[in-house]
Amino acid sequence: MVISFLSALLILAGLVFFLGAGVGILRFPDFFSRMHAAGKGDTLSTLLIIAGFALYQMRDLGDSEASVSAVLVALKMLVIIAFLYIASATSTSALAEAGWEDGNDPVIAPKHENRLAGPPESRTAAADLNRNSTHDSQP
Amino acid sequence: MTFEHFSIGVGVALLLLMIPAMCRIVMGPTTMDRIVGANMVGTKTTVLLVIIGVIFGKVDMFIDFALTYALLNFTGAIAAARYLRHKGRRGIVLASTSEESVCERA
Amino acid sequence: MQKLFATIAVIITGAILLNAVEDFPRFGDPHSPPNSGVSGGSVSSSVHYLQNTYLDTRVPNVVTAVLADYRGYDTLFETAVILTAGIAVFAILRVVRRKDEEESTGSEEKACSGEFSTSDSDGEGRHRVVVGTACRVVVPLAQLFGFYIIAHGHPSPGGGFQGGVVLGTSFILLALAGGLGSALGRLREDMYLRLACLGVFIYAGIGLLSLFFRRNFLDYGALSGLLQTGGEEMARSHGIFGVELGVAMTVTSVMFALFANLSTRGELKGGL
Incomplete structure (x- = not known):
């Protein structure tokens, strides 16, 4: 029981x-x-x-x-x-x-940044950033 | 009230509580929402199979069905996740840009 | 346009199927085949099978006995249908490249994206950690459970088809966890194709064996002398088990073949 x-x-x-x-x-x-x-x-x-x-x-x-x-x-x-x-x-x-x-x-709440995706400016231009970084690294 | 009656009540309550997940499957804005809802319904179907076994007094039979169903549900969820990951926006963007840059360098 | 044609085809097929429902016996009809007796049996063939299955075959589960013994022809050709599905997918999807062709395309890819491929494989490894670790626990248990289902077809629900599906699922899980390459390392392509054919061969071979003892095709009772069983009933039980093993082999390998070919568009490389 x-x-x-x-x-x-x-x-x-x-x-x-x-x-x-x-x-x-x-x-x-x-x-x-x-x-x-x-x-x-x-x-x-x-x-x-x-x-x-x-x-x-x-x-x-x-x-x-x-x-x-x-x-x-x-x-x-x-x-x-x-x-x-x-x-x-x-x-x-x-x-x-x-x-x-x-x-x-x-x-997310306004005024807070989305930390998962990194800072906002780099996130909107993620492709550009990626390309820039590879261009910088090349001699 | 015997335990069988209680089991029938629990089964009906589970079916009714599946309705929100069904709603999410129908109206979910993205495909992933639908898959999450379907995964939830599948997990609860495992429980429903056990309950059906208790009601019919043949738990030893239905427990095998429940285990098999849980295994297939798990495999289906993993396969859907893998499939959609390869079609995903972020994955394709990063891959194409880096491939392009490497090709440029070459 | 394509959807319109598909809709019309579905509607026509459904109408034909619904038309065929008319020919079914009415629900609870006393003259329908299950309710009227078999020749020399009791009043109803359902009752006949329920009463005599254990006496004939020593199998407590009536479904298994009916599936593999009384309706042995049906199940034999069901297995053949599954093998045909595997062969059809192999014939339509599988891309077979000659060796020189393969080398040339492979070197091109390597020249274009050498560094990218390594970084991608790193990313893949990172993604596969959680699923791979869980599958390392789940896959052996799933295979054990598959063998349990195959072997327990006699006393409980189960048998070749169900156990084969669970075994095939375990290989699919292996492919999802560690990439298709690791699963193909365990069950190579030539192996699963051979296994699929061997399953149907075992089934038909057991049937032919009883033909050699001057009995009907798939009459397992003829094997009692060969298997050293006391009576024909136990021989039928063992024959059913052998047949289930064959079915399980075919279903396992065809399940895995379907997944491998469909997920990689026949290349058997990369994939999910």
Whole structure:
């Protein structure tokens, strides 16, 4: 009973985080903050929900011969958790990098400079700067 | 209320909470936004498969589907990221200019 | 204009397919083939297969037994269709250069952008660090999981097609992580082409083997003497496993061949 209650608590916590991720992916202004909401909220909520179900599988552990397959299923769920823990973070990183190279600029407050892309004048003329630097280096 | 009823409720709630991600897929201004939304839906489909297994009482079967789906979703996200990175604006601009300059020097 | 033609083609195809729906049996029709009995069987062929599959083949998973034993011809030619897809992609996309031609174009590129290529490879290395490190963990587990799915086709859902897809995905992941070259180093082009053909050969070979024992094509029960099994049922079970292995070989190599050829436009160099 206690274990069922605990697993329900974990699953509900996961749903709350998923709600946060959904609101974030809908409401945030630019690609990178949406990516942030999707990557973090999505990963954590998935881990929590599957952990809740894995805990529920272990509820009658002390009973008898049925517990062997239950432990096996719970272990497989732990494998899924471990896999998603690695894979979700990696795909978030790869997608953010691809989005940066795709030309998405973060939305920043006025008066603040976009430090990712360097100072503004060099950023607008990035191609010129690149060419100038190579020209300077040649004898 | 048994745990099965609770699981059905969680599944329906997950489906409803996928709607924002679906909206982002439909209206996302750039391609990357759509891919992020699709990746989110795919991750949640893994959870939905586990929930379906719990509801039908065959978790040991559905857990394999969930793992396979997670693997394919991961591969798809990485492949989309790689593909769009090569088509990207910044990458092409820098590459073409530096190539041009090297060719000039040569 | 092109889109207009495509739309018209899609509409016509959909209309023909919808027209064919008319010929289907009605839902719950007692005279439809699944609900009317097989010859010498029970009242319904579905019930017949559900009751007799384990007795005939000792395979608990009815889907695997029906797929690889009762409908063995169908699956054999499905595998052949997959091999044909791989051959078609190879024939259409693959660019094969003669050696002297290759050398001349390669030297030109090197002369133009020698320094750039090194800087680009540095950039590639920096980009691949995160994905490469994650894939170093994921790829072996994915391959192990693929073999598990192939081997567990008997008691649980799985089998050659699904396990082959997972194995092929692991090779694609390898190509995405470390460049196509590192994946081709593990599974060279001649190797995967041979593996694809070998899969269909194993499937058809097991079928032909039962022909030598004066039985029907793909009747695995004939192999009981050869495999030293107690009865024909266990021989069918082993035959199904052998067939699944062949399917898995073909699916794995064709998956990887499709990715390698499509992502590099047939050059098998560079790519994603």
